[in-house]
Amino acid sequence: MSESNDAIGVVGVGWVGLVTAACFADLGRDVVAMDVDEAKVAALSAGQVTMHEPGIEELLERNRERLTFTTDMDEVLGRTRLLFCCVDTPPTYSGDADLSRVQAVVSKLADDGTHALVMKSTVPAGTGATIRREKPSLAYVSCPEFLKEGSAVQDFLHPDRVVVGAEEGSDWAADAVEELYRPLGGKLVRTDVASAEMIKLASNAFLATKISFINEIANVSEEVGADVTEVARGMGLDTRIGPSFLSAGLGFGGSCFPKDTTALKQLAGNSGYHFQLLTSVIEVNELQKRRVLKKLEKHLGKLAGKRIALLGLAFKPNTDDMREASSLVLSARLQGEGAKVAAYDPVAAERASELLPDVEFADSAAAALENADAAILVTEWPEFAELPWAELAGRMSTALVIDGRNFLDPASLREAGFAYEGIGRPG
Numbered sequence: 001m002s003e004s005n006d007a008i009g010v011v012g013v014g015w016v017g018l019v020t021a022a023c024f025a026d027l028g029r030d031v032v033a034m035d036v037d038e039a040k041v042a043a044l045s046a047g048q049v050t051m052h053e054p055g056i057e058e059l060l061e062r063n064r065e066r067l068t069f070t071t072d073m074d075e076v077l078g079r080t081r082l083l084f085c086c087v088d089t090p091p092t093y094s095g096d097a098d099l100s101r102v103q104a105v106v107s108k109l110a111d112d113g114t115h116a117l118v119m120k121s122t123v124p125a126g127t128g129a130t131i132r133r134e135k136p137s138l139a140y141v142s143c144p145e146f147l148k149e150g151s152a153v154q155d156f157l158h159p160d161r162v163v164v165g166a167e168e169g170s171d172w173a174a175d176a177v178e179e180l181y182r183p184l185g186g187k188l189v190r191t192d193v194a195s196a197e198m199i200k201l202a203s204n205a206f207l208a209t210k211i212s213f214i215n216e217i218a219n220v221s222e223e224v225g226a227d228v229t230e231v232a233r234g235m236g237l238d239t240r241i242g243p244s245f246l247s248a249g250l251g252f253g254g255s256c257f258p259k260d261t262t263a264l265k266q267l268a269g270n271s272g273y274h275f276q277l278l279t280s281v282i283e284v285n286e287l288q289k290r291r292v293l294k295k296l297e298k299h300l301g302k303l304a305g306k307r308i309a310l311l312g313l314a315f316k317p318n319t320d321d322m323r324e325a326s327s328l329v330l331s332a333r334l335q336g337e338g339a340k341v342a343a344y345d346p347v348a349a350e351r352a353s354e355l356l357p358d359v360e361f362a363d364s365a366a367a368a369l370e371n372a373d374a375a376i377l378v379t380e381w382p383e384f385a386e387l388p389w390a391e392l393a394g395r396m397s398t399a400l401v402i403d404g405r406n407f408l409d410p411a412s413l414r415e416a417g418f419a420y421e422g423i424g425r426p427g
């Protein structure tokens, strides 16, 4: 292990930080990764993986020699010049981004030009300028992260683009970041800090807008007898539109879209601009999760005393991240109507159990469906498409499936004896 300061520093070892650390190590760099969470650092140091993310375990194992996990910021500062800031920036009650963790990191850095802070955390445009005003000699680079949970390692190693925003005086650091990313390919966008910050926020807001848009098209399709999956297929073939993020469903969740759209809306508001479109995107998303209850009531009447099974709890497949998952709203709404909620998720049950009081956690989809009055498919885990649905129909009190992700085949479900309701598909 090198004793010079050419190691890469990573501060905050969550989804982004751990993937960043593991991938830079895989590129052959020594990495010193720091977190304030002592239990997490102890687990990672002992070779345990702290989250479910395909490929991360192998990467950590393969690069053990090059990776150091620590709670000691001085150790990081002593061995590095580039510090990738990957701490969380959750929403405050007002919806603005909470930058207290970023500020805690900045407070540890000397204003003497030794280190560069490379911001991977998603922050409001203007954050870099504030930090540079506070510490003018600290080099600062905005390098927003675009990985998706569930395919984070792949996304990091094969980026569509790498955005590097820097101002005069920080060129050495921006060049070093560029150099670090060069082996990964991807188009380089070298720009100023504020624009780099906006690229991240605008990208997430645009994708969220696409989702809310197709969800509204789904809702209209239900009224006029169209099938939104056909509509999206036809739209997506237009190269100006493209097929991605046109899947109608229960709306977006997760650790990024909800908070980043709200943060951008608030950022605009703070600057005196009312971001009307984004306000609607957020509202459409909120209502979308709740529409499922009407679909249930159409078949079951009042939901009090009914047993409803949730298939999938995480906000998307291949992750155990429960942040802003639709299952949280659904479960609360169902319980509010007096229903009993059973649930199954292949990997998220442990995290979910802390967040979903009075939910019965089953250890298989079949167990959750036993005597259920309805199944709601919340997360499109591939295994749910493979379930023996014909057999399960006989074990439920009512053979009813609400497919919240348009993931199952309606014809085979109906053949198996189910009443099937998708999102934006003919009844």
Ligand SMILES: NC(=O)c1ccc[n+]([C@@H]2O[C@H](COP(=O)([O-])OP(=O)(O)OC[C@H]3O[C@@H](n4cnc5c(N)ncnc54)[C@H](O)[C@@H]3O)[C@@H](O)[C@H]2O)c1
Pocket: 011, 012, 013, 014, 015, 016, 017, 034, 035, 036, 037, 040, 086, 087, 088, 089, 101, 102, 104, 105, 120, 121, 122, 123, 145, 146, 147, 148, 149, 255, 256
């Ligand atoms: N999760 C994603 O898919 C994703 C994708 C792109 C960008 N981002 C952005 O990246 C940032 C990190 O997201 P995440 O999902 O990895 O968060 P996370 O909550 O999984 O991890 C954040 C980590 O930072 C640590 N931390 C907090 N304060 C610290 C401090 N002062 N010093 C050291 N460590 C500290 C926490 O203990 C935690 O381990 C956020 O701004 C997020 O918006 C996330």
